[in-house]
Amino acid sequence: MNNKNMKNLKYVLIPIICMGLGSCNQQEKKKGESQMESRNDTQTGPFNLASLKVGQNINDILKSGGITTKDTVHCDDVTLIGNERLAFTSEKMLHFNGISLDGKNSKNTNKVLLHFGKVDQEIGPLANEKEDELGMYQLDIYTEKENKALFENLNQTFQKPVFTTIHESLESEVKDNEIIQTPNKFKQEVAIWKENGLIYYYCETQIDNKPDEYRCNLFVFKDKEWKDLLKGAGYPDLDKIS
Numbered sequence: 001m002n003n004k005n006m007k008n009l010k011y012v013l014i015p016i017i018c019m020g021l022g023s024c025n026q027q028e029k030k031k032g033e034s035q036m037e038s039r040n041d042t043q044t045g046p047f048n049l050a051s052l053k054v055g056q057n058i059n060d061i062l063k064s065g066g067i068t069t070k071d072t073v074h075c076d077d078v079t080l081i082g083n084e085r086l087a088f089t090s091e092k093m094l095h096f097n098g099i100s101l102d103g104k105n106s107k108n109t110n111k112v113l114l115h116f117g118k119v120d121q122e123i124g125p126l127a128n129e130k131e132d133e134l135g136m137y138q139l140d141i142y143t144e145k146e147n148k149a150l151f152e153n154l155n156q157t158f159q160k161p162v163f164t165t166i167h168e169s170l171e172s173e174v175k176d177n178e179i180i181q182t183p184n185k186f187k188q189e190v191a192i193w194k195e196n197g198l199i200y201y202y203c204e205t206q207i208d209n210k211p212d213e214y215r216c217n218l219f220v221f222k223d224k225e226w227k228d229l230l231k232g233a234g235y236p237d238l239d240k241i242s
Contacts, residue, residue: 103143136221
């Protein structure tokens, strides 16, 4: 295998986003990321996710949150070619317009993921990414109280969504290599807002008799490649975003 192919291999996508269900455990980043490890000791108020802007420098975001790459947690969520992501479960990063989204259930902990560009200096940009610039941020919320507060805040801040719907069906699962339906009701509520050129895509999932599978995902982005990523991962109604 030649050197060019070896380099391309590092940009193969992680198999699947797993609908935000990846488990998270504490891990330290490489020492080479020391550029992003300076704290903002002058922070005077809570970090506000709602104030993040696509294109903002990831180093500035970490400083404004008073946090470093050493505070990240491991997640299996996928990101785009030419991009990387940092995940945080820290309470100080989980603020949205004055509300705290900190919480956990018996299986998962609420978290925020910051997807940002990382350009290979030899190959160059692969998907319009720009070095250390935020491309999308993602909220994975597993607690109903915090999800309700987030949804109400989105409605108050952005008013009526440009699209909303509810999908209901029976849950399917694989058994003996066959897909079978269970008696459990599967429900997804989708809402989409557009504000200042940004897309706010909200998806809440509930499965009867499986309270630990409850989750809410919010994705905030601008560019089409993020829409295509979510669509390929199985999130519904992405075609409603013009």
